[in-house]
Amino acid sequence: MKLLRATAVLAAATFTLSSCASVTGGELLRKGESPATFVIRNNSGVGIDVVTLSRCSALSYGLNRLGGSQPEIPNGTSMSFTLGAGCWDLMVGRTGTCTGQSCSWLQSPAHRFNIAPGERQSITYGSTL
Numbered sequence: 744m745k746l747l748r749a750t751a752v753l754a755a756a757t758f759t760l761s762s763c764a765s766v767t768g769g770e771l772l773r774k775g776e777s778p779a780t781f782v783i784r785n786n787s788g789v790g791i792d793v794v795t796l797s798r799c800s801a802l803s804y805g806l807n808r809l810g811g812s813q814p815e816i817p818n819g820t821s822m823s824f825t826l827g828a829g830c831w832d833l834m835v836g837r838t839g840t841c842t843g844q845s846c847s848w849l850q851s852p853a854h855r856f857n858i859a860p861g862e863r864q865s866i867t868y869g870s871t872l
Contacts, residue, residue: 768797768805769806770849775859776827782834789849790815791835793866794822795840799830821865828860835868 772778785791794803798800807814808824816822816835836850851868858864 755783759843768795768801768803770809770827771796771808772825778825779828779858779860780863781815781824781826781831781833781856781858782824782863782865783824783833784865785816785818785820787837787868788818788848790817790838792838793834793836794824795832795834796824796826797832799832801832804834804853812859828858828862830855830857833866 751753762872781796783791783794792807792809794808794816796808797803797805809822813822833854833856834851836848838848839846854866856866
């Protein structure tokens with residue numbers, strides 16, 4: 744009985760930990776993967792302060808990939824991400840954009856792309872952000 748209970752607890756913990764990456768978006772480059780480069784260019788007129796980038800198999804678009812020393816992609820600049828090859832989902836946006844007395848969230852449509860090992864791809868966000 745103890746062995747069965749221990750096995751059940753171990754199985755539940757393994758499932759919980761393995762699904763975390765699926766919720767957070769997972770690592771951009773897993774150990775042993777061949778890297779590729781994805782560039783986001785911002786010509787939207789506002790800074791982009793949210794980038795969600797996750798594998799197509801993930802349960803969600805994941806957490807914001809910006810922060811730390813680079814909390815946004817300023818208008819007129821770009822940022823590169825090193826990714827593993829495969830299928831990716833991307834959304835970008837601007838939080839708390841206020842004009843007059845109203846505030847809104849600016850969000851791009853979802854963008855799905857495939858990238859090959861060693862490939863360099865880019866996307867430019869313009870006034871349609």
